[in-house]
Amino acid sequence: xxxxxxxxxxxxxxxxxxxxxxxxxxxxxxAAFLTIAVLAPFFLYPVFVMKVLCFALFACAFNLLLxxxxxxxxxxxxxxxxxxxIAAHSAKVWGLTPELSILAGTVVAAFLGLIFGYxxxxxxxxxxxxxxLAFAQMVYFFALQAEFTGGEDGIQAVxxxxxxxxxxxxxxxxxxxxxxxxxxxxxxxxxRIVHSPFGQVLKAIRENEPxxxxxxxxxxxxxxxxxxxxxTFAGLxxxxxxxxxxxxxxxxxxxxxxxxxxxxxxxxxxxxxFGPIVGATVIITMQNYLATFGAWVTIIQxxxxxxxxxxxxxxxxxxxxxxxxxxx
Amino acid sequence: xAADAILTAxxxxxxxxxxxxxxxVNLSVERGSIHALIGPNGAGKTTCFNLLxxxxxxxxxxxxxxxxxxxxxxxxxxxxxxxxxxxxxxAVFPHFTALENVRIALQRKRGDSYDFWRSQTVLNxxxxxxxxxxxxxxxxxxxxxxxxxxxxxxxxxxxxxTTLALDPEMLxxxxxxxxxxxxxxxxxxxxxxxxxxxxxxxMVEHNLSVVANLSNRITVLARGKVLAxxxxxxxxxxxxxIEAYIGAGHG
Ligand SMILES: Nc1ncnc2c1ncn2[C@@H]1O[C@H](COP(=O)(O)OP(=O)(O)OP(=O)(O)O)[C@@H](O)[C@H]1O
Ligand SMILES: [Mg+2]
Numbered sequence: 001x002x003x004x005x006x007x008x009x010x011x012x013x014x015x016x017x018x019x020x021x022x023x024x025x026x027x028x029x030x031a032a033f034l035t036i037a038v039l040a041p042f043f044l045y046p047v048f049v050m051k052v053l054c055f056a057l058f059a060c061a062f063n064l065l066l067x068x069x070x071x072x073x074x075x076x077x078x079x080x081x082x083x084x085x086i087a088a089h090s091a092k093v094w095g096l097t098p099e100l101s102i103l104a105g106t107v108v109a110a111f112l113g114l115i116f117g118y119x120x121x122x123x124x125x126x127x128x129x130x131x132x133l134a135f136a137q138m139v140y141f142f143a144l145q146a147e148f149t150g151g152e153d154g155i156q157a158v159x160x161x162x163x164x165x166x167x168x169x170x171x172x173x174x175x176x177x178x179x180x181x182x183x184x185x186x187x188x189x190x191x192r193i194v195h196s197p198f199g200q201v202l203k204a205i206r207e208n209e210p211x212x213x214x215x216x217x218x219x220x221x222x223x224x225x226x227x228x229x230x231x232t233f234a235g236l237x238x239x240x241x242x243x244x245x246x247x248x249x250x251x252x253x254x255x256x257x258x259x260x261x262x263x264x265x266x267x268x269x270x271x272x273x274f275g276p277i278v279g280a281t282v283i284i285t286m287q288n289y290l291a292t293f294g295a296w297v298t299i300i301q302x303x304x305x306x307x308x309x310x311x312x313x314x315x316x317x318x319x320x321x322x323x324x325x326x327x328x
Numbered sequence: 329x330a331a332d333a334i335l336t337a338x339x340x341x342x343x344x345x346x347x348x349x350x351x352x353v354n355l356s357v358e359r360g361s362i363h364a365l366i367g368p369n370g371a372g373k374t375t376c377f378n379l380l381x382x383x384x385x386x387x388x389x390x391x392x393x394x395x396x397x398x399x400x401x402x403x404x405x406x407x408x409x410x411x412x413x414x415x416x417x418x419a420v421f422p423h424f425t426a427l428e429n430v431r432i433a434l435q436r437k438r439g440d441s442y443d444f445w446r447s448q449t450v451l452n453x454x455x456x457x458x459x460x461x462x463x464x465x466x467x468x469x470x471x472x473x474x475x476x477x478x479x480x481x482x483x484x485x486x487x488x489x490t491t492l493a494l495d496p497e498m499l500x501x502x503x504x505x506x507x508x509x510x511x512x513x514x515x516x517x518x519x520x521x522x523x524x525x526x527x528x529x530x531m532v533e534h535n536l537s538v539v540a541n542l543s544n545r546i547t548v549l550a551r552g553k554v555l556a557x558x559x560x561x562x563x564x565x566x567x568x569x570i571e572a573y574i575g576a577g578h579g
Contacts, residue, residue, distance in 0.1 A: 197435060197451055198444035204421050204432045210383065211419040215433050215494060216407035217441070225442065 022195065025326055029274055030188070037180050046172040047244065052284045053183040054241040059264040059276030060190050061233030066262075067271030068194055069226035070206045071121075074129040075136030076234050076261050078116065079109040081253025082139055083235030088155040088248035089148055098161045098169055098178070102239040109235020110228055112139070117227030121220055133255065140253045154249030158242060175244060182240050186233055191273060193229060202226060234261075263301075267308050269315025274328050278316055334359040334498055334528050335380065335411065340389035342375055342552075349375045351552035353389070357498075362520070362529045364539045367549035368572060373532045374416050376549070377500050380530075381406055381413045393498075410497035414504060416532070418483040422476035426467055426486050429475050430458040433493035461489045466515055481508035488516065492523060499523075501531040505538060517541060540564075548572070 022030075040049045058080055065071050083105030090101035120131040143149045150156070160169040169175040193199050205212045205219050212219055242248045251257060260283065268279025286304065290297045312319040321328040335357040342350040350372045357363045365373050378384040380391060382403045391399045393411050407413075421429050434454040435441055443450075462471050465485040470478060475486060488504055504520070505513045517538055520529065524542075533539050539546065539560065546563045548555040550572040556563050563569055 192447065193444045195448045196444045196446050197440050197448060198442055200428075200432060200435065200448055200451060201441045204424070207421040207423060208419055211415065211421065212432075213383075213403045214381065214407055214413050214415070214419070215490070216404050216412070216436050218402070218404045222442075225444070229444070 022191070023327070025328075026191075026273065029328070030191075033274075033277065034184060037184070041173060041176050046176050048284075048288060050172075050176060050179045050244045051241070052281050053179055054237045054244065055261075055264065055280040055284055056277040057183045057186045057240075058234055058237035059261055059268065059280045060187050061230050061237060062261045063265045063270055063272075063276040064190055064193065064233070065226055065230035066265055067275075068199065068202050068206060069223055069230070071223060071227065072125075072129050072262070073132040073227075073230075074255075074258050074262065075116070075132035075134070075139075076231075077253050077255060077257035078132075078136035078139040079113055079231040079234040080238035080241075080257060080261075081143065081248075082112055083109040083238035084242040084248040084252040085143060085149050085155065087239035088158040088242040091161055091243065092155060092158045093148070096161075097165050098163055098175075098243050101161070102182070102236065102243065105239030105242065106232055106235040109238065110232040113228045113231020113235075114224075117224050117231065121223050121227060133258070136253070136255060136258055140250070140255070143250060143253045149248070152250065154247060154251075155242075156247055158246040158248065160243050160246065169243070179240055179244060182236065186236055187277070190229075190233060194273070198222070198225070263305055265315075267305060267315055269312075269318030269321070269328075272315065272317045272321055272328050275315050275317035282316075332359045333357060334394055335530065336392045337376075337380065338390045340376070340379055340391065341387045342372075342379055342384060343387045348552050350379060350386075353549070353552070353554055355547060355554070357528060357530050358545065359528055360524075360526075361544040362524050362531065362542050364543035364546045365530060365532045365549060366534070366536070366539060366546060367555070370551075371549040372552040373549055374502055375552075377413055377502050377532065381411065381500060383413075407494070407496075410494075411500070412491055412494050412496035412498070413500040414487050414491050414502055416502040416506070418480065418487055420475035420478075420483050420486055420490070423474060425472050425474055426462060426478065426489075427455065427458050427471045429486055429490050430461050430493050431455070433490045434458060437494055458493070461493050462486075464492070464519060465489045466512065481512050484508055485512065485516065488519070496527070498528040498530070501529060501533075503532050503534060505533065505535060513538065536564075 037053065062076050065073055086108045087101040087105035090096040090104045091098060096104065116132065116135040120128055123131050144151060160175055162168050163178060169178060201217060201222055205217065205222060209219060238252060264279035264283050265276050267282060268277065269275025286301060287297060290300055293300060314322065317328050333356040337353055337355040340350055340353040341348065353376060365376065367373055375384065379386045382401060386399065390397060393409060398406055421432065431451055431454045434457055435451060459471060462468055465488055467482060467485055467489065470482060475483060478486060484504060484507060491499060505516055508516065520542060543560060546560055547557045548563055548569050555572055556566045556569050
């Protein structure tokens with residue numbers, strides 16, 4: 001039978017070896033990520049590394065929606081930014097501990113995700129992107145007008161406070177470990193979602209939506225759940241970022257922020273596990289070293305992005321994954 | 329009208345921008361029967377399926393399933409009532425293995441599909457049942473092959489296995505045997521006969537010997553309208569049916 005030779009050739013889950021419930025090479029890559037992240041602050045400026053980490057989590061959250069839910073949101077700054085403002089306000093004005101401030105920001109992002117997601121999920125393709133952008137612009141104008149957000153100045157000098165009320169996080173080296181823990185477990189949790197019964201349905205919907213419907217899957221519910229989870233983790237990233245920089249500002253809710261996370265995800269490889277982490281690292285590093293070029297950063301970034309996407313259609317990790325014939 | 333109808337359509341109509349694809353169709357499928365829907369290309373058979381399962385919204389008409397009006401229900405909810413369709417263009421999850429394709433249906437039935445915090449290894453509990461279903465359609469040796477890699481006829485078989493995984497009370501099969509090798513046609517015919525023992529089946533099929541062999545009742549559709557209805561012997565002698573087929577170049 002013609003099919004027999006194909007059995008050996010096809011890449012199947014059984015051809016990968018598993019450990020701790022994940023393919024061994026994923027386990028190795030997570031271990032490598034953790035090792036690098038633990039060592040990085042001893043060699044690099046910790047705030048820079050924390051920025052990379054926060055954006056890696058943001059991009060991973062975004063990737064859940066785009067790469068696995070098949071939905072291109074152009075308004076994810078709304079969740080990142082609103083959580084940033086709420087966390088900053090909670091820490092500075094209400095004097096909440098850092099973990100509660102971040103939690104407050106995350107909860108608000110989740111709630112916004114539920115409302116905006118519910119209202120946009122029925123739209124398809126470009127219309128979906130436009131509706132999400134419209135909602136994000138509403139959040140932007142709210143941030144611009146409202147009292148507590150501090151308008152153009154944003155919320156500055158946010159105290160990092162004391163974790164659980166007694167571990168001071170004022171030093172960069174101290175808050176670093178909290179940030180690393182949040183990001184690492186956040187990304188692991190997103191990984192688990194992708195590799196759960198729920199994630200399997202999500203992939204089925206992405207693969208063939210009408211067929212999933214015909215099997216009785218109420219696809220809009222899955223999409224909404226995905227949207228909310230994605231907004232929640234975008235919020236977790238945003239709230240954490242506010243404490244790292246001790247600042248929440250209009251940049252966090254600006255549409256350019258929504259664009260940046262799309263860029264990171266596409267450059268790294270949407271629908272891959274490690275792509276968004278790589279994408280975020282590349283973009284943030286680039287911004288950091290190109291900062292001296294001022295306004296040109298955006299243009300240089302645009303050019304690099306276009307070249308990147310033309311050279312690696314599936315993103316850096318997407319191409320790599322195809323080369324080694326293993327999901328990354 | 330059949331005495332014990334499981335699925336009925338009354339005055340079912342679908343217009344596409346002035347073009348009437350399905351025109352005032354009345355259909356009644358008897359519980360436990362194998363009912364065939366035949367007709368020349370473009371007669372509106374697939375459109376009928378799309379209407380009955382609400383993948384398309386009817387312009388007019390009423391659909392009832394087990395006595396309930398399902399005309400305004402969503403497709404997924406209709407499937408959850410046990411009325412499950414397959415597609416004319418083979419519908420598989422291309423990057424899933426054959427086993428995973430069947431599992432996704434089994435998983436829906438058991439209802440742990442919102443569990444986003446559990447490892448997907450819990451899905452291994454469905455492997456045995458999935459393997460049985462694959463065996464039923466002759467796909468055992470292809471269990472670990474990605475669906476996209478399967479030859480066309482095997483994809484059709486996989487789609488049937490996936491549909492059967494839901495253990496539906498009623499199946500709508502749109503040309504389930506199109507593109508299959510002769511041996512597979514026989515296997516699937518036997519399978520359909522077997523599963524029909526406690527189910528109702530409405531199927532579109534061009535292979536008239538399969539239709540003659542399987543179906544209790546036939547509805548002939550031409551240009552969106554019901555041309556004739558009855559058992560095979562009756563319908564096949566109907567001059568209007570013969571003409572519709574010859575007219576459409578079917579000989
Ligand atoms: N979405 C649509 N928009 C416009 N016209 C359509 C649409 N879907 C189907 N049609 C038209 O309706 C008619 C019936 O199509 P349908 O697919 O139901 O035929 P069929 O009986 O299944 O044919 P076949 O045997 O070739 O599968 C065709 O003329 C087709 O072009
Ligand atoms: Mg058809």
